[in-house]
Amino acid sequence: MSLLVAIIAVLPLVAAMLATVFGRHGAMFAAAAVVGMLAAVIALVVNVARGVVVTVEVGGWSAPLGITLQADGLACVFLAMTAFVMAGVVAQGRIHFANTGPEARATWAFWPLAMLLWTALNVVFLSRDLFNLYVGLEFISLAAVALVAIEEKSETLAAALRYMLTALLGSLLYLLGTVLLYSAHGVLDIGLIAGRTPVQTDLLAVALMTAGIAAKMALFAFHAWLPPAHSGAPAPASAMLSALVLKTAFVILIRLWFEAVPDLASTAIPILLGSIGAAAILHGGVMALRQDRLKLVIAYSTVAQIGYLLLIFPLAGGVNLRRNRGLRAHGPAQCSMRSVTGLPKLRCSCAQGFGSPRSATTDLKGCADRRARRRWRCLHSGWPPSRSWGCRPRAGSSPKTCY
Amino acid sequence: MSRVIESATLFGLCGAALVGVGFYGFAVHANVLRRLLAFNGIGSGIFVMLGAARTRAPQTTSDPVPQALIITGIVVALSATALVVALLVAYARASGTPRLPEDAGADPE
Numbered sequence: 401m402s403l404l405v406a407i408i409a410v411l412p413l414v415a416a417m418l419a420t421v422f423g424r425h426g427a428m429f430a431a432a433a434v435v436g437m438l439a440a441v442i443a444l445v446v447n448v449a450r451g452v453v454v455t456v457e458v459g460g461w462s463a464p465l466g467i468t469l470q471a472d473g474l475a476c477v478f479l480a481m482t483a484f485v486m487a488g489v490v491a492q493g494r495i496h497f498a499n500t501g502p503e504a505r506a507t508w509a510f511w512p513l514a515m516l517l518w519t520a521l522n523v524v525f526l527s528r529d530l531f532n533l534y535v536g537l538e539f540i541s542l543a544a545v546a547l548v549a550i551e552e553k554s555e556t557l558a559a560a561l562r563y564m565l566t567a568l569l570g571s572l573l574y575l576l577g578t579v580l581l582y583s584a585h586g587v588l589d590i591g592l593i594a595g596r597t598p599v600q601t602d603l604l605a606v607a608l609m610t611a612g613i614a615a616k617m618a619l620f621a622f623h624a625w626l627p628p629a630h631s632g633a634p635a636p637a638s639a640m641l642s643a644l645v646l647k648t649a650f651v652i653l654i655r656l657w658f659e660a661v662p663d664l665a666s667t668a669i670p671i672l673l674g675s676i677g678a679a680a681i682l683h684g685g686v687m688a689l690r691q692d693r694l695k696l697v698i699a700y701s702t703v704a705q706i707g708y709l710l711l712i713f714p715l716a717g718g719v720n721l722r723r724n725r726g727l728r729a730h731g732p733a734q735c736s737m738r739s740v741t742g743l744p745k746l747r748c749s750c751a752q753g754f755g756s757p758r759s760a761t762t763d764l765k766g767c768a769d770r771r772a773r774r775r776w777r778c779l780h781s782g783w784p785p786s787r788s789w790g791c792r793p794r795a796g797s798s799p800k801t802c803y
Numbered sequence: 804m805s806r807v808i809e810s811a812t813l814f815g816l817c818g819a820a821l822v823g824v825g826f827y828g829f830a831v832h833a834n835v836l837r838r839l840l841a842f843n844g845i846g847s848g849i850f851v852m853l854g855a856a857r858t859r860a861p862q863t864t865s866d867p868v869p870q871a872l873i874i875t876g877i878v879v880a881l882s883a884t885a886l887v888v889a890l891l892v893a894y895a896r897a898s899g900t901p902r903l904p905e906d907a908g909a910d911p912e
Contacts, residue, residue, distance in 0.1 A: 465868055531872055538879045542886055549890055557894035558903055561835060564887055565842075569829065571883075572845050575876065576822065579849055582869075583856035 401447065402456040405469055407440045408479065408522050416515035423503070426511030430490045433515060434483070441483045445476045468589065469526040478525045478651055485643050486518055493636040506550045506634060513550070517543035517640060524648050530578045530588045530660070533652050537574065537616060541567035544645050547637040548629045556632035563629040566615050566622070573612030580605035593660045606661050610653065617649040619710070620680035623703045630702065631695040638695065642702040650709050657713070674714035680707025814855035821848025833906040835894075839887050846880040 415433035419426035448454060454471040462468070471479070493514070497507045520539035527533050545567065549560035582588055584599045596602075618626040630638045657665055684704025691697045821844055828841030850873045895901045 465871065531875070535875060535879060538883060542882060545886065545890070549893070552893060552897065554894065554898040557890060557897055561887070561890050561894055562903060564883075564890060565829075565835070565838060568842050568883055568887070572842065572849065575846075575849050576852075579853045579856065582853070582872075588868075 401452065401454050404440050404444045404447070405454060405456045405471060405526060408437065408444065409469065409519065409526060411436050411440070412515040412518040412522070416512040416519065419511040419515060423508040426508065427490070427494045427497070430511045430515060431494070433518075434487045434490050437483050437518075438487065441476075441479050444471055445480055448473065448476045467532055468528045470528050471526060474651065474654070475525040478647070479522060481647075482518065482521050482525070482644055485640070486514070489514065489636045489639050492639070496634065496636055505552070509550055510547070510634070510637065513543050513547050514637070514640065517547065517645070521644055521648050525651060528590050530581065530590065530593070533655075534571065534575050534578060537649070537652065538571050540645055540648060541571065541616070544641055547641065548633045550634060550637065551632075553632075555628070559625070559628035559632040563625045566625045570612040570615030570622075573615070574609045575612075577605040577607070577609035577612065580608070590655060590660045594662070598663060602661065603664055606656065606664055609656060613649050613653045613656075617646050617653070618703060618706055620676050620683055620703070620707060623680070623684075623706075626703060627696050627699040630699040631693065635695075638698070642698065646702065646706055647709070650706070654712070658716075670713040673710050677707040677710025677713075680704060680710070683707075811855045815852055818848045818851035818853075818855060821845070821851060824848075833902045835887070835891050835901050835903065839884060839891070843880065843884060846876070850876055 412433050415429045418429045422429070444454065448471055456469045458467045458469065460466075493510060497510050517540065520536055520543055524533060524536035524540065527536055541564065545560050545564045548563055549557055578588065580601050581593065584601055584605070585593065585596045587593060587596070615622045630641055633641060657669075681704045684700045684702070684707060688697050688700035688704065691700060825841045825843075825845030825848060828844060829838050832838050832841065853869050853873055853876075856869055891901060900907065
């Protein structure tokens with residue numbers, strides 16, 4: 401069982417190293433990694449669904465000095481979604497970065513970076529330790545920024561720099577909060593933090609961590625880096641960025657508020673987070689309607705989706721997060737509903753990626769002049785977001801009636 | 804020998820001052836390299852605060868956990884700094900300026 405967790409964490413890393421050494425065959429190693437990862441993730445999900453508790457202590461050292469990896473329901477849902485999204489990304493990438501003629505930098509560099517990003521995402525999903533989450537967050541940012549800057553144009557480099565500075569700021573705020581928590585309690589494991597005796601600095605520490613994650617998650621007021629970064633990245637990379645990276649930061653936020661410090665969430669906190677989410681939905685929607693380029697429409701719709709994700713706090717928190725003891729059972733259900741939004745995002749980006757090399761324009765006006773034969777692609781990119789319109793948060797409303 | 808202030812508290816205050824200076828530098832400067840140096844200041848301040856942190860149980864030997872955290876943090880900050888410097892060099896070569904486009908008209912600093 402620990403072998404499964406080890407495979408899930410390490411296999412993309414091995415593929416990244418092989419793709420770095422044998423640059424021409426990067427797509428092949430990525431495809432092999434996808435096959436192996438899908439098998440491992442499905443096996444893990446089956447085992448966790450049967451009730452087996454999967455915990456791995458790396459190197460045999462236990463917490464606090466060692467690193468503990470654990471696969472619970474939340475982790476399994478996101479591992480599975482990440483595996484399926486990466487399968488689609490690799491499939492699209494093989495066409496987008498097909499190796500014809502002299503080797504371009506994007507063709508060589510995309511595969512190791514994509515596999516490194518996958519490793520980082522899996523590490524974050526499996527971690528139970530606040531500092532390990534910080535390392536995973538930084539790892540994700542490094543890989544994602546490199547993916548944004550993969551084409552060496554001035555605008556994409558500026559977008560990558562802006563993303564990196566915002567991501568660094570977010571990481572440092574998160575680290576500051578972690579240091580404050582460690583200074584007060586001497587433990588970093590999420591379960592041990594939940595059992596602490598509260599101290600006055602805890603609220604400041606958790607607020608700092610939330611602000612840091614908000615910057616990484618492109619929450620409403622901190623989202624300015626997102627549209628240029630996602631529109632500057634190549635289509636498979638921006639699929640990964642919008643479908644996976646932002647949701648991973650959100651997973652850390654959930655672990656923090658629902659598992660580490662639920663007693664700090666008074667009535668005001670879920671309402672505040674829900675209000676910011678509502679503002680993000682409105683702002684993202686209005687800005688998306690005003691855009692001309694398809695990639696910017698997708699980027700602003702991602703901003704709106706992140707606001708949608710934040711609605712979990714008022715919906716599941718209700719009056720007091722502490723009272724919902726059974727939240728661990730409902731959490732995966734809600735998060736699976738939210739994580740499903742990642743798959744339509746992937747299909748949007750795939751459709752856009754298939755369309756743009758042929759038509760040489762990403763303008764919406766250019767899309768309107770296409771021949772009838774290609775209209776199915778426009779339908780393909782329009783249908784997945786419309787599926788989310790009517791999606792009532794059914795899973796989210798059940799805790800309120802249960803408790 | 805009695806001290807006016809305990810060494811751990813002094814380290815913590817110095818770390819906090821470093822963090823404050825770093826945040827100010829990040830907010831005020833327009834040149835990306837200066838903002839990166841400000842980030843390193845923030846990081847160093849956080850590590851000093853972590854070094855000054857104490858666990859609940861009194862220790863006669865030094866606590867290994869903060870040391871491990873600081874070392875990991877230094878390595879991570881080093882990699883991030885290297886990436887930003889590489890990006891900045893490529894960006895300055897491509898666009899001719901070390902400032903982001905939205906900061907182009909700010910006061911020279």
